[in-house]
Amino acid sequence: xxxxVLTIFPGYFASPLGESLLGQAIDSGLLDVRLVDLRAFSDxxxxxxxxxxxGGGPGMVxxxxxxxxxxxxxxxxxxxxxxxxxxxxxRRLDAALARELAARERLVLVCGRYEGIDERVxxxxxxxxxxxxxxxxxxxxxxxxxAVIEAVSRYVSGVVGDAESVEKDxxxxxxxxxxHYTRPRLLRGLPVPEVLxxxxxxxxxxxxxxxxxxxxARRRPDLFAKAPLSEEDRKLLARLARGDESG
Ligand code: SAH
Numbered sequence: 001x002x003x004x005v006l007t008i009f010p011g012y013f014a015s016p017l018g019e020s021l022l023g024q025a026i027d028s029g030l031l032d033v034r035l036v037d038l039r040a041f042s043d044x045x046x047x048x049x050x051x052x053x054x055g056g057g058p059g060m061v062x063x064x065x066x067x068x069x070x071x072x073x074x075x076x077x078x079x080x081x082x083x084x085x086x087x088x089x090x091r092r093l094d095a096a097l098a099r100e101l102a103a104r105e106r107l108v109l110v111c112g113r114y115e116g117i118d119e120r121v122x123x124x125x126x127x128x129x130x131x132x133x134x135x136x137x138x139x140x141x142x143x144x145x146x147a148v149i150e151a152v153s154r155y156v157s158g159v160v161g162d163a164e165s166v167e168k169d170x171x172x173x174x175x176x177x178x179x180h181y182t183r184p185r186l187l188r189g190l191p192v193p194e195v196l197x198x199x200x201x202x203x204x205x206x207x208x209x210x211x212x213x214x215x216x217a218r219r220r221p222d223l224f225a226k227a228p229l230s231e232e233d234r235k236l237l238a239r240l241a242r243g244d245e246s247g
Pocket of ligand 1: 086087088111112113114135138139
C-alpha cells in the first residue's frame, strides 16, 4: 500500500516511521510512505505557504494554491489516490474507517497547520474524504496522519506478524479486548486469574469472551448496545448475570 503525506514538516515523521511495526513494514516494502513537502509547491521565493486571514483575527492560514498544485500533481501520478484531509470537522477515525481506508491502493493524507487551510481547497473538490482524530484540536494534521497510517497499516496483510492478533483486538467484533496478563504470577498481592493456568483452551476462550462482554458493557455501554452478540454470548451474559463465572 502506498501513502503520500502532504505536510510542511516532513521531518516530523522520521522516527515514528522508522521504528517497530511501521518501520519493518516500510523496510520490507509492504508499506510505501512518501513525505511530500508542501513548501516545494510554493511560488514564493521564500517558499512561504501561509498568509494572514481575510477579515482579520489571530493566526495564519495555509494558502490554497500550493495545496491544490501539490494535490493535482499527486493525483496525476497513478495509481489514483484516495485523498484524505485531516480536520476536526471530518468523520471520526475508528476501526471501521481504518479498515475501509486499508482497502485503498493508495492514500494521500493532507496535514493542515495554523488556523487551517483556505476553505476554497475543499470547494475545489480535491479532497475525497475528511477525517478527524476526535473532538479536540491538534496544532497540525501530522499526529492525525500518523494515527491513520498506524491504524490502517494493521489491516495491510503482513504488517502485523500474527494476523490473529489483529482479529482479536478491540472493536473487531464490536467489543473491547479481554485483559492480558504475563509474569509475575503474583504482583503486589494481585494474582493472575486461575483459569489461565488450567491448560483448558475452551475454558480460557469462554472466560476471555466473558471478560470482553463484561468490560464492554461496563465501560462502553454505547459500543455494547451496538455489538452483534452470538447465541453463545447471550448464554455467557445470562450466566454472568447469575453471578456464575466460568473458570
Ligand atoms: N481552526 C481549526 C483548527 C486548526 S488546527 C478548528 O478550530 O477547527 C490546524 C490543523 O491541525 C488542521 O487544519 C488539521 O489539519 C489539524 N487538526 C487539528 N485537530 C485535528 C483533529 N482533531 N483531527 C484531525 N486533524 C486535526
